[in-house]
Amino acid sequence: MANMAQAIRMALHYAEENLGVTDIFGEDVGAPLGGVFTCTQGLKTTWNSPLDERGIIGAAMGIAMGGGRPVAEIQFCDYVYNTIDLLKLAGNTCWSSNGDWNLPMVVRTPVGSGIRGSIYHSHSFDATMTHIAGWKVVMPSTPLDAYGLLISACKEQNPVMFLEPKALLRVKGEERIPGEPDDDRALSKAIDAPLGDRSQWKPAWPEGLEAFAIPIGKGKLVREGSQLTVVSYGRTLPLCARAAALLADEGISVEVIDLRSLWPYDWEMIKASVQKTGRVLFVNEDTEVTNFGEHLVRRTVEELFYSLLAPPRLLAGKFIPGIGLADTLEMASVPQQNDITDALRSLAGEQP
Amino acid sequence: MSRPRLIKESSAPLQLDKELLVRIHDLMVKTRVLEERLIQMYKQGHGYFWIGGPGEEAFNVPLGLLMKKGQGPEYDYLHAHYRQSGTLLALGEEPIGALRQMKNTASDPYSGGRNFAGHFSLRKYNVAPVSSPIEVQYSIAPGTAMVQKRVGGEGITIVTGGDAGTAEGDFASCLVWSSRPANPLPILIIVTNNKWGISTSAEGQHGEPRVSERGKAFNIRSKTINGNDPVEAYQELKEAMEYVRKERKPFLLEANVSRLYGHSSASGANYVSEEEDCLKNFEARLEQDGVLTRQQMDELRNRYTEDMAAAARIARDEPLPAPETIWKHIFAEDK
Numbered sequence A: 001m002a003n004m005a006q007a008i009r010m011a012l013h014y015a016e017e018n019l020g021v022t023d024i025f026g027e028d029v030g031a032p033l034g035g036v037f038t039c040t041q042g043l044k045t046t047w048n049s050p051l052d053e054r055g056i057i058g059a060a061m062g063i064a065m066g067g068g069r070p071v072a073e074i075q076f077c078d079y080v081y082n083t084i085d086l087l088k089l090a091g092n093t094c095w096s097s098n099g100d101w102n103l104p105m106v107v108r109t110p111v112g113s114g115i116r117g118s119i120y121h122s123h124s125f126d127a128t129m130t131h132i133a134g135w136k137v138v139m140p141s142t143p144l145d146a147y148g149l150l151i152s153a154c155k156e157q158n159p160v161m162f163l164e165p166k167a168l169l170r171v172k173g174e175e176r177i178p179g180e181p182d183d184d185r186a187l188s189k190a191i192d193a194p195l196g197d198r199s200q201w202k203p204a205w206p207e208g209l210e211a212f213a214i215p216i217g218k219g220k221l222v223r224e225g226s227q228l229t230v231v232s233y234g235r236t237l238p239l240c241a242r243a244a245a246l247l248a249d250e251g252i253s254v255e256v257i258d259l260r261s262l263w264p265y266d267w268e269m270i271k272a273s274v275q276k277t278g279r280v281l282f283v284n285e286d287t288e289v290t291n292f293g294e295h296l297v298r299r300t301v302e303e304l305f306y307s308l309l310a311p312p313r314l315l316a317g318k319f320i321p322g323i324g325l326a327d328t329l330e331m332a333s334v335p336q337q338n339d340i341t342d343a344l345r346s347l348a349g350e351q352p
Numbered sequence B: 001m002s003r004p005r006l007i008k009e010s011s012a013p014l015q016l017d018k019e020l021l022v023r024i025h026d027l028m029v030k031t032r033v034l035e036e037r038l039i040q041m042y043k044q045g046h047g048y049f050w051i052g053g054p055g056e057e058a059f060n061v062p063l064g065l066l067m068k069k070g071q072g073p074e075y076d077y078l079h080a081h082y083r084q085s086g087t088l089l090a091l092g093e094e095p096i097g098a099l100r101q102m103k104n105t106a107s108d109p110y111s112g113g114r115n116f117a118g119h120f121s122l123r124k125y126n127v128a129p130v131s132s133p134i135e136v137q138y139s140i141a142p143g144t145a146m147v148q149k150r151v152g153g154e155g156i157t158i159v160t161g162g163d164a165g166t167a168e169g170d171f172a173s174c175l176v177w178s179s180r181p182a183n184p185l186p187i188l189i190i191v192t193n194n195k196w197g198i199s200t201s202a203e204g205q206h207g208e209p210r211v212s213e214r215g216k217a218f219n220i221r222s223k224t225i226n227g228n229d230p231v232e233a234y235q236e237l238k239e240a241m242e243y244v245r246k247e248r249k250p251f252l253l254e255a256n257v258s259r260l261y262g263h264s265s266a267s268g269a270n271y272v273s274e275e276e277d278c279l280k281n282f283e284a285r286l287e288q289d290g291v292l293t294r295q296q297m298d299e300l301r302n303r304y305t306e307d308m309a310a311a312a313r314i315a316r317d318e319p320l321p322a323p324e325t326i327w328k329h330i331f332a333e334d335k
Helices: A004-018 A053-065 A077-096 A143-155 A184-191 A236-248 A267-277 A292-307 A327-333 A337-349 B018-043 B057-066 B085-090 B096-103 B137-151 B169-178 B211-218 B230-247 B278-288 B294-316 B323-327
Strands: A023-026 A046-048 A070-073 A106-111 A136-138 A160-165 A220-223 A228-232 A254-258 A261-263 A280-287 A313-317 B077-079 B157-162 B187-193 B221-226 B251-256
Touching: A004 A143, A004 A160, A004 A184, A023 A053, A053 A070, A053 A077, A053 B137, A053 B169, A077 A106, A106 A143, A136 A143, A143 A160, A220 A236, A228 A236, A228 A267, A228 A337, A236 A254, A236 A280, A236 A337, A254 A267, A267 A280, A267 A292, A280 A292, A280 A337, A292 A313, A313 A337, B018 B057, B018 B085, B018 B096, B018 B230, B018 B278, B018 B294, B057 B085, B057 B230, B057 B278, B077 B137, B085 B096, B096 B294, B137 B157, B137 B169, B137 B187, B169 B187, B169 B211, B187 B211, B187 B230, B211 B221, B211 B251, B221 B230, B230 B251, B278 B294
Parallel strands: A023 A046, A023 A070, A070 A106, A106 A160, A136 A160, A228 A254, A228 A280, A280 A313, B077 B157, B157 B187, B187 B251, B221 B251
Antiparallel strands: A136 A261, A220 A254
């Protein structure tokens, strides 16, 4: 099975061949590197931009205005903060012009912990990005979802922020992308750039890739359960799924929802699940104050209060200025497997 | 490079066809009267905020007249700032649109009552939405120029901003992205220099003798012109635009202009008599050269004043947008 970086690359290949993507660009996105996480190796419309995040977001807006279809990359989401007013402008262009202009553009950026990235390569961007209206915001947790969400993003008429959980970029999927070859090693040989001199290298793209699209705004029921619900996305989602499997052995039935799209999001799926289980834990790794999960908790309380058997809870990153480099510091800063399992066990045991 | 021109002397004859001079004058008057009406509406409580460009007509009108007008990369893109009603009128817009925007009516053609006066948006003529944060348009403009470079043809990107905003990093971004040797862009980078940034004077900001000299470091052809002279502005803009159209390379043009009514309503919006008035000067020359008589020009101004008052009355009586329309256009729907 492909890993997420390969899935992103294949989706971008499909999009530039079939969906009108004209520019895939950003810092080190083009040859010879093909992205610091290899997500853009071998693509035909890639180019290396100046090291200027404001220029990257601005150029993407201009290309979209000019009739192109850009996919811009900010190398780490930690660097996107100096473009916040441009992101706001991209989000309000359609609204403020009363529908006169729209911006069909995608911005990809890796988010979250998991690579021991220290202060400036570990940040999350979900709370900040969902605060900026006019954007669609997605974050996959599997290679197949990354492929399908990116296909949808490249078909959009509106700006889409595509958040890539960097801890999962090298994790192979459990589902095959339509058109992906059966043999993982053959896939790697075909589309992973060789080390060393790449000047003569060209990828051999799988021929059967499809416009397999996952609709933006639709969550995924990863595991059915009856006693409590956990809602997550990105790096923490597989940890939640693993926790649910562990707790099943203890007789605790956990329903697992992968939100996939943060805006718009699948409230109907959350609502149906919470009405069934009466208990819900929201998990992400952004800092916990003014966290996107806090919005979900608030909505759960306001709309589902009388269905609840326990207060809805949020497990998120600690409210500290950054993630320290030492293994112990990173592990203590954002939810880990044990934290999630413990939180679910505790929630399951809470009695009204 | 352009040749020295005698017309820079105020006594020299006007070197444009009479028909064009009359047209430029007509649009300058129309723009001035519009801006004065907008200020009056603001002072009468028919709008919350005024910002505009009285004093910049001599530059903005020729710019609009010289643009290749249309939609899509074959035509010119304008990433404007909020002092360019003259450019919009020269493109063919009727003043009532700006009045409607000032009154925030549902009929406001540029934002549906959502944005300030002077914040135009006109996709049919490639006018990108004007933003309130200064200079962000300098980051965006290279994008449309990139598409135009690829498409070919004669379409160019024009970006304008003020001298104070050149302190923002977006201006540097524009210079960098436009002049990369591997991919120079067909972009006319304009700075209208009125020597002020709200209350920050040029002396308080600029160490460089001329803003245009910043282009030299990037190997961008650059020039500073007198933007208060519509003839010089027309000729220099024409030459710069022809260079960008043909060579597909950037050009940095600094136009020295006046700020006749202050920064905006925030600074009072009162006439500043010590600023040079481009319209008064132009009219003196038109009269001197026998292009128009004082009486003709007075009649024109009176007619526009009456037209503008009538249009303002129409705008005042139109409904505001319905509250539920806040939910419209957050996202583009399928077209």
